[in-house]
Amino acid sequence: MRLRMTLALGAVLLPGLAAGAVVGDAAHGTRSYADYEKPQVCASCHDDIYQQWTQSMMSQAYTHHWDEIEYFELAVPHAGKDEMVAGVRDGCNGCHAPVSFLAGDTPPPRPEENSRANESVHCDLCHTVTGFEGDVPHNFNWITAPGRTKTGPKPGLSSPHHDTVENEFIKTGDFCGTCHNEMSPYGVWVKSTHLEWKEGPYFAQGVHCQDCHMPKGPGRSAKMAAESMVAQHLFHGAHDPGKLNGAIELRMNPLERELDYDGTAVIKVQLFNGKCGHKVPSGSVEDRIMWLDVTATDSAGKTWHLPVDPKGFAGEEYTIAAEVLAYQDMGIAKDLPDFAGIQRDGVPVGDRIFRMPYFDPEGRMTIQQWNTKSLGVDYRIGPRETKIETFTWTLPADIAPGRVTFRAELNYQKLVTPVAVFLDVPAEESATHVINEAVTWVEVFD
Numbered sequence: 001m002r003l004r005m006t007l008a009l010g011a012v013l014l015p016g017l018a019a020g021a022v023v024g025d026a027a028h029g030t031r032s033y034a035d036y037e038k039p040q041v042c043a044s045c046h047d048d049i050y051q052q053w054t055q056s057m058m059s060q061a062y063t064h065h066w067d068e069i070e071y072f073e074l075a076v077p078h079a080g081k082d083e084m085v086a087g088v089r090d091g092c093n094g095c096h097a098p099v100s101f102l103a104g105d106t107p108p109p110r111p112e113e114n115s116r117a118n119e120s121v122h123c124d125l126c127h128t129v130t131g132f133e134g135d136v137p138h139n140f141n142w143i144t145a146p147g148r149t150k151t152g153p154k155p156g157l158s159s160p161h162h163d164t165v166e167n168e169f170i171k172t173g174d175f176c177g178t179c180h181n182e183m184s185p186y187g188v189w190v191k192s193t194h195l196e197w198k199e200g201p202y203f204a205q206g207v208h209c210q211d212c213h214m215p216k217g218p219g220r221s222a223k224m225a226a227e228s229m230v231a232q233h234l235f236h237g238a239h240d241p242g243k244l245n246g247a248i249e250l251r252m253n254p255l256e257r258e259l260d261y262d263g264t265a266v267i268k269v270q271l272f273n274g275k276c277g278h279k280v281p282s283g284s285v286e287d288r289i290m291w292l293d294v295t296a297t298d299s300a301g302k303t304w305h306l307p308v309d310p311k312g313f314a315g316e317e318y319t320i321a322a323e324v325l326a327y328q329d330m331g332i333a334k335d336l337p338d339f340a341g342i343q344r345d346g347v348p349v350g351d352r353i354f355r356m357p358y359f360d361p362e363g364r365m366t367i368q369q370w371n372t373k374s375l376g377v378d379y380r381i382g383p384r385e386t387k388i389e390t391f392t393w394t395l396p397a398d399i400a401p402g403r404v405t406f407r408a409e410l411n412y413q414k415l416v417t418p419v420a421v422f423l424d425v426p427a428e429e430s431a432t433h434v435i436n437e438a439v440t441w442v443e444v445f446d
C-alpha cells in the first residue's frame with residue numbers, strides 16, 4: 001500500500017517541475033546527438049571498461065533482437081492506435097536509447113541502419129548524470145549535464161581528455177532506479193527493481209546495486225591511470241547464466257522417510273533467495289517465468305510428474321501452470337481484432353510458477369507492460385525470503401518397492417515460450433535455464 005502511495009505522489013509531482021531540471025518525458029528533444037561523445041572516444045583510454053560494456057546488455061538496450069521486436073512490432077503500432085499509450089512511442093527510448101530520446105529522434109532508425117541510437121545506454125550518458133528530480137527515481141528522471149566534465153566515483157583525478165568530478169549519486173542504487181523503476185501510463189509500477197531493493201535488507205545494510213552488478217576489482221580504470229580498485233562494467237543480470245546459477249537455493253525433504261506401498265508421500269521444497277538484492281524475477285517481470293518442477297522415480301525406473309499442493313491464496317491460479325489462453329492485447333498492435341490469445345505458460349501443467357501477473361485494462365494477462373492497468377498476486381521470492389512448497393503424492397498402485405527418488409528443478413526463462421514463438425523471437429530468449437536442483441528419497445515397503 002505504501003508503495004502505491006509514493007507512486008501516486010510521484011506521478012502528481014512530475015508535471016510541476018518547472019523550478020527544477022527538465023527530466024523524464026519533458027526532456028524529449030531538448031538536446032542533440034552532438035552533445036554526447038561516442039563510446040569509441042572513451043575506448044581509446046578506458047579500453048578494459050569499454051570491452052566490458054560492449055559485452056553487457058547496457059550496450060545492446062536498443063539493438064537486442066527482442067527489444068527491437070517488442071518496440072517496433074508491438075509498442076509503436078499500439079501507440080498509434082490508443083491515445084492512452086501514445087507516449088511510449090518516444091518514451092521507451094528514454095531508457096533504451098536515451099540520447100535519441102533527448103535528441104528528439106524517435107522512433108529512432110532501426111538497428112540495422114547503424115545510427116547513434118545503437119549506442120544504447122552508453123558511457124557519456126551515465127557519466128554526465130548529476131542527480132535526479134522528484135521523490136522516487138523512475139522513468140528516466142535523471143538530470144543530464146553533458147560536456148567536458150565527467151562524473152565518477154573517485155575524487156581528485158586528472159585526465160587529458162576531460163575534467164572529472166566525484167559524484168556520490170552515481171554510486172547509489174537511486175541512480176540505477178532512474179531506469180530500473182518504470183511506471184506505466186496507467187500509473188502502475190511495471191518495473192520496480194529499485195523499490196524492491198529499497199524495501200529489503202540490502203539497502204538497510206548499505207549494499208547497493210553496484211556492489212553486486214559492478215563489483216570492484218584491482219586494475220587500471222584507464223591506460224594511464226594508477227592501479228586501484230576499479231568498478232567492473234559487465235552489468236551481469238538475467239542474460240548471464242553464471243548470475244542466474246544458484247540465484248535461488250533449493251532443498252527438499254520428505255515428512256516421512258519410510259512408507260507402505262499404499263501410503264502417501266509428503267515432500268517439502270524450500271526455496272531461499274540468498275543472492276539477489278531484489279525479488280526474483282525482477283525487472284521485466286511480465287516476460288519472465290520461473291517454475292518448480294518435481295518428479296518421482298521408483299526403483300524400477302518409472303517416473304511420475306508431481307503437481308504442487310495449492311495453498312489457497314487469492315490469485316493463486318496465476319501461479320500454477322495451466323492450459324489457459326492469455327496475452328490477447330497483442331491483437332491490438334497486430335491488427336487481429338478477435339485475437340483469442342496464446343498459451344499463458346508453456347510449462348508442465350501443475351508446476352508452481354513464481355511470478356506477478358500484469359493485467360491490461362480489460363483484466364487479461366499481458367506482457368505489454370505499457371498496457372498494464374493492474375497487477376495480480378506477487379508470488380516472487382524476495383531478498384533473503386524463503387518459500388516452502390509442498391507436494392502430497394498418493395503412491396501409485398504400480399510403484400515398485402524400494403527407493404523412490406524425488407527430483408526438483410527450478411527453471412527460468414527470460415521470455416515465456418508461447419510469446420517467443422508467436423512473435424518469432426530468437427529461441428535463445430526462451431531457452432530454459434536450470435537455476436538449481438535438489439534431490440531426496442523415501443523407501444517404499446511391500
Ligand code: HEC
Pocket residue numbers: 037038039041042043044045046123124127150151152153154155157158159160161162164165166221222224225226228
Ligand atoms: C585521453 C584519454 C581519455 C579519454 C579519451 C577519456 N578518458 Fe576518462 N579518464 C582518463 C584518465 C587518465 C582518468 C583518470 C583515471 C585515474 O586516475 O584513475 C579518467 C577518468 C574518468 C572518470 C572518473 C573515474 C573515477 O574513478 O571517478 C570518468 C567517469 C571518465 N574518465 C569517463 C570518461 C568518458 C565517459 C569518456 C568518453 C566520453 C572518457 N572518460 C574519455 C582518460 C581518458
Ligand code: HEC
Pocket residue numbers: 057058060061062064067094095096098121125126175176177178179180209210213214235236237238239240283
Ligand atoms: C539510462 C538508463 C539506465 C540506467 C541509468 C541504468 N540502467 Fe541498467 N539497463 C537499462 C536498460 C534499458 C537495460 C535493458 C537492456 C536490454 O534491453 O536487455 C538494462 C539492463 C541492465 C542489466 C542486465 C539485466 C539482464 O536482464 O541481463 C543489469 C544487471 C543492469 N541494467 C544494472 C544496472 C545498474 C546496476 C545500474 C546502476 C549502476 C543501471 N543498470 C543503470 C537502463 C539503465
Ligand code: HEC
Pocket residue numbers: 039042043046049050051053058121122123124126127152153154170171210211214221222228229230231233
Ligand atoms: C549504466 C551507467 C554506466 C555506463 C553505461 C557506464 N558507466 Fe562507468 N560507471 C558507472 C558507475 C555507476 C560507476 C561507479 C561505480 C561505483 O563506484 O560504485 C562507474 C565507474 C566508472 C569509472 C571509474 C572506475 C573506478 O572504479 O575507478 C570509469 C573510468 C568509467 N566508469 C568509465 C566508463 C566508460 C568509459 C564507459 C563506456 C565504455 C562507462 N563507464 C559506461 C556507470 C556507468
Ligand code: HEC
Pocket residue numbers: 173176177180193194195197202207208209210211212213236237238243244247275276277278279280281282283284288
Ligand atoms: C545482493 C546482490 C544484488 C543486489 C544488491 C542487486 N542485485 Fe540485481 N541481481 C542479482 C542477482 C544474483 C541477479 C540474477 C537473478 C535474477 O535475474 O533475478 C540479479 C538480477 C538483476 C536483473 C535482472 C532481473 C531479471 O529477472 O530479469 C536486473 C535488471 C538487476 N538485477 C538490477 C539491479 C538493480 C537496479 C539493483 C539495485 C536497485 C540490483 N540489481 C541490486 C544480485 C543483486
Ligand code: HEC
Pocket residue numbers: 064066067068070071075088091092093094095096138139140178179180181182183237238282283284285287370414
Ligand atoms: C524506465 C525505463 C524504461 C522504459 C521507459 C522502458 N524500458 Fe524496457 N527495460 C528497462 C530495463 C531497466 C530493462 C531490463 C530489465 C530486466 O533485465 O529485467 C528493460 C527490459 C526490456 C525488455 C526485455 C529485454 C530482454 O532482453 O529481456 C524489452 C523487450 C523492453 N525493455 C522493451 C521496452 C519497450 C517496448 C518499452 C516502451 C513501451 C520500454 N522497454 C520502456 C527500462 C525501461
